[in-house]
Amino acid sequence: MRVIRQQPTTSATALSLPSRRDLLKWGVAAGAALGLVGCGSDETGSQGQGGSATPRRGGTLTIAQPTEANPAQALNQNIANQSWRRAVYDCLVDFDPERREVVEGLATAWETSADGKQVVLTLRDGVTWHSGRPFGADDVEFAIDNAINSTPSFQLAWAFQNLQGIDKAGNTVTLAFSEPATSIYDALSLLTIIDRESHDAFVDGTAHVGTGPFVWGDFAPGTNITLRRNENYWLPDRPYLDGMEVRFITRSEALVSAVRSEQVDMGLNLLPLDRGTVEQDGRFDVVAYNTYGAALYVGANVEVEPLNRKEVRQAINYAIDRQRINDELYQGQGKVSAAPWSPTSPAYDEGWAEAYSRDLDRARSLLASAGAIDQVIAVEANAAQSRAAEIVAFNLSEIGLETDIQILEPAVITERFQNRSFAGLYLAFHGWNTLSPVNVVYSAAPLRVDNNLFRFASDEYARLAGELATAVEDDQHAAIEALTEFILDEAFCLDAVHTSNNVVTQQDVHGWAYNVWDEMLFADAWKS
The missing domain is CATH 3.10.105.10 (Dipeptide-binding Protein; Domain 3)
Structure with a gap:
């Protein structure tokens, strides 16, 4: 049993706020820290005993969580959907939870003007929706417009309150603001990029068409969600897994029992007392998030x-x-x-x-x-x-x-x-x-x-x-x-x-990650 307690790197005594230069500097480290393109390690954000071992293709990852998923509320971050939302959907950028670095998502580069009123995003080439339709600048414009005007609205919609216009040119999207957009990367790291052609099904939760590593399968209320591998994912050779299943086990003792009896590979949101029980058993890894979110x-x-x-x-x-x-x-x-x-x-x-x-x-x-x-x-x-x-x-x-x-x-x-x-x-x-x-x-x-x-x-x-x-x-x-x-x-x-969240896994689970919003990332996950 390994207990991984990740400590925050922010100074406990010094106030250090990121400047715009920091945001630009963070782009240099894109993709290097979050486990988005590497195999599993024991650093923050990338979990499991992967180390230098070669990832293995195949298998289904079975997850147990204590709350039932809410597919009709996938626009916003919530604990019920943390296990699957980022498996189906990508965001434009992400944040490394330890270093607070902006890292690549559907955008491969980003630049903020000197006055903070313009943000230029360069979109990734070769991305397709699960439906097979190419992803492009029109989809970014639709996602932002939907976030601002939907009911209920996107949780960080206020970050777009001074948005004056969106300019599109090829794979470049330029956001123009009337005031400095100091928190725009927070919003872009949380904003679900949704398919405009299946928007109605997204709103009522009956279907989810994204660009992420896994394709929406089925939702059985009170039971589970199933996902299958996206064979055309933009990240080469990913995902490693053939599929995922998220089971809803609302009683904490039953969830822990499912992990200990190897019915599931991962158990989420463990209560502190349950974590103590599992820690006494040497067969599992226990991960304590460092986000304190x-x-x-x-x-x-x-x-x-x-x-x-x-x-x-x-x-x-x-x-x-x-x-x-x-x-x-x-x-x-x-x-x-x-x-x-x-x-x-x-x-x-x-x-x-x-x-x-x-x-x-x-x-x-x-x-x-x-x-x-x-x-x-x-x-x-x-x-x-x-x-x-x-x-x-x-x-x-x-x-x-x-x-x-x-x-x-x-x-x-x-x-x-x-x-x-x-x-x-x-x-x-x-x-x-x-x-x-x-x-x-x-x-x-x-x-x-x-x-x-x-x-x-x-x-x-x-x-x-x-x-x-x-x-x-x-x-x-x-x-x-x-x-x-x-x-x-x-x-x-x-x-x-x-x-913070506590997660317990079987020791044959590697490479999974979480971001600063505690949402789980499975493009690099694999089972040995």
């Missing part, structure tokens, strides 16, 4: 007494025992942080992560100054976060607050989300915290500037987010500092622990 947060409805007072929200955050949550719920595998930036984000700073280090005396003082001692606060969560809710409730009792824990049913949570009507505090997860910091304030529901889940609205918040969205080079440092300190001070939604 899922952040457990504690949000506060700012229109509910006494959470409408900033001092109360700050007191709560000084009281929360983040380390206990990490130790008890995640076996110490997560990263404790109050700030919304993952340790792999260019905005991560240890000082911001520790901004609300546990301090009960300070919490009590803030609470007293706000006149909120002995008030009752609802603490809401879904069933999966019930233990975290209990810890938070106990922490609040330590500073003189009474709590009412409410474990919500899925239908109630949906209603709360739609109406932004949480009764007090709410515990859940957000993403978008791994790349450009501005993604969080425009795409993460609990923290977004407009209509966030906790009814926090501020002209200053909008101004700071807007400044970061258009900041270039040296101005980025000041912009992210101002925005982070504002979020920490207002304390309407602060993080507790950043966690």
Whole structure:
């Protein structure tokens, strides 16, 4: 058994934001780090015991995941589709999860103008859709237009908000913006390039025609998805596998049992306790992602007494025992942080992560100054976060607050989300915290500037987010500092622990990879 814990390379003490020069420089390393063109190694993003061994053709890779896939929601990234979306579809570029380097996809080169307002993409030659139709510049234009105008919209559609036009010339696509497009490569690395001729089937999830290494086979609700090898994939001699099957095994103990009995080759999204069980068995490889892309947060409805007072929200955050949550719920595998930036984000700073280090005396003082001692606060969560809710409730009792824990049913949570009507505090997860910091304030529901889940609205918040969205080079440092300190001070939604995915595989599985969005890549995967 090998346990692979990949550590982020971003400095824990220095804020290092990528400049436009960085983005151009990253292009030099295209294809070198992500496992898109090489055989498996044990570096971040390319997993298994491949090493220098020769990949073997053939076989079907069988994967078990605890959530049922949602083929009708393939435009956007979500945990239910992380196993198969990038097997069927390619993106224009990708990001290496360790080095944060832009690497090749359907685009082989990219260039940003000096003022950041023009992006030129050179498309790969010889790519065909699974239908046999050639891929070209018209498909890129359609995919971007669809991302902007679809309902629900693409999760990073805001990155195209200042798009003025698209110019096509042969295999070159030029995007023209009215303002610097500082996060465009984030969006291009997530944007699904879909077939315009089968768009209706894409929307309802009945068929998926992509350019990826595997062709859509069949979806059996409640059971599985099957994929078969794309015999005309643009990457020579790939994929190695003949096919893939993704099975839905919703009970965690049954999923682990399927791996241990060798019914499946891979098990995804292991709970921390299940990971500990598997680690004791020497027959498997356990991979812990280094992205820390899922952040457990504690949000506060700012229109509910006494959470409408900033001092109360700050007191709560000084009281929360983040380390206990990490130790008890995640076996110490997560990263404790109050700030919304993952340790792999260019905005991560240890000082911001520790901004609300546990301090009960300070919490009590803030609470007293706000006149909120002995008030009752609802603490809401879904069933999966019930233990975290209990810890938070106990922490609040330590500073003189009474709590009412409410474990919500899925239908109630949906209603709360739609109406932004949480009764007090709410515990859940957000993403978008791994790349450009501005993604969080425009795409993460609990923290977004407009209509966030906790009814926090501020002209200053909008101004700071807007400044970061258009900041270039040296101005980025000041912009992210101002925005982070504002979020920490207002304390309407602060993080507790950043966690990552755990995957267990049989030891004959090699070469698979994942990107910075935790989506799995199987073009280079093979079985020995």
